[in-house]
Amino acid sequence: MNFNKNSRSALINPIQMAQLIKNESVQVLFTHVAFPVSYVSKLDKPAFIPDSLFFDFDNVFVDKNSGLPHTLPTPEKFAAEMSKLGISNEATLIIYDDQGSFSAPRVWWMLTIMGHKNVYVLDGGIQAWIDAGFAVETELKKDVTNTHYQCRFNPNLQVTKEDIKRTLFNHERVVVDARSTARFNGIEPEPRPGVRSGHIPNSLNLHYAKLLEDGKFVDKTKIKTLFAPALQHQNKPLSFTCGSGVTACILALAAHEIGVDNWAVYDGSWSEWGADTDYPIE
Known part of the structure; x- marks a missing residue:
């Protein structure tokens, strides 16, 4: 399938990615977050798409003073770190990870909210790239120009x-929680100390894992079916939440793929809400 830049889709496959790299000014970003996920990697050693830069939202692109795991930094901090990473405002950016399509959507949201144009996620991550027969390297690119x-x-x-x-x-808004049903219902304890079990009152549950199959996003028809309970509230904005702001972005990207634009991510998510006893839970 050839790449169509007029398409609103932010998901691309390896062949489309290779086409973009050949024909445009592209910078490739690898990301990773140390979460236990259901995706089982087939990699037995590190593998990266050539010339990949490491976008670290655990330790670099994060507000370390927030007291929360993955809070978005200020635009000033974000711009400074992007400059040090050698990222150009004019470049087309393609993000991938090594857990299917798990953490790359978080970076897609971060770049989109900061105003970068032409941001894409490699659907299926590094494994999809390898399965398509493309070359990999064992190290990330480190020699950059500010x-x-x-x-x-x-x-x-x-x-x-x-x-x-x-x-x-x-x-006035529809809150959709990407955590597992057990965590949403308060049956399974939260992994972070000091965080209550349960969910935001009146919120809906859509476990992010339902949107992924073997590390790739399910087709748009299935996404629409999964989003149907949230979309029956016509014209109401969707607010996506999760444990710490990562998998909420999987929901955000899925919403984008089916043409839903009236959405936002609750960055603090349950790590913030569940820890604050002034905020009600169910």
Whole structure:
């Protein structure tokens, strides 16, 4: 399948990615987060797409003063780190990870909210690239030239706990939780100490794993079916939450793929809400 840049899809396959790399100014970003996920990697040693840069949202692209695991940094901090990584505002960016399509959607959201144009996720990650027969390297690219990256922050793609609490009982927004059903229902304890079990009142549950199959996003028809309970509330904005803001972005990317634009990510997610006893739970 040839790549169509006029398509609104942010997901690309390896052949389309290779085509982009050949014909455009592309920078490739590898990301990883140390979460236990159901995806089982077939890799027995590190493997990266040639010239990949490491986008580290665990330790670098994060607000370390927030007290939360993966809080989005300020645009100023984000721009400074992008500049040090050698990223150009004009480049087409392609993100992939080594856990299928698990953490790359988080980076897609971060780049999108910071105003970068032409951002894509390699569906299926490094394994899809290898399965398509393309070459890999054993190390990431480290020799970079600093740039002067600039952000154009879009606040509409993010909600705070105050935003959600303010509309909690008037049903102005639909909150969709990407955690497992057991965690959502408070049956399974939270992995982080000091965080209560349960969920935000009146929220819906859509486990992110239902949107992925063998590390790739399911087809759009299935995505629409899975989103049907949330989309029956016509014209109401969707707010995506999870444990710490990572898998909520899988829901955000899936929504984007089926043409839903009225959404935002609750970055603090349950790590923040569940730890604050002033905020109600079910």
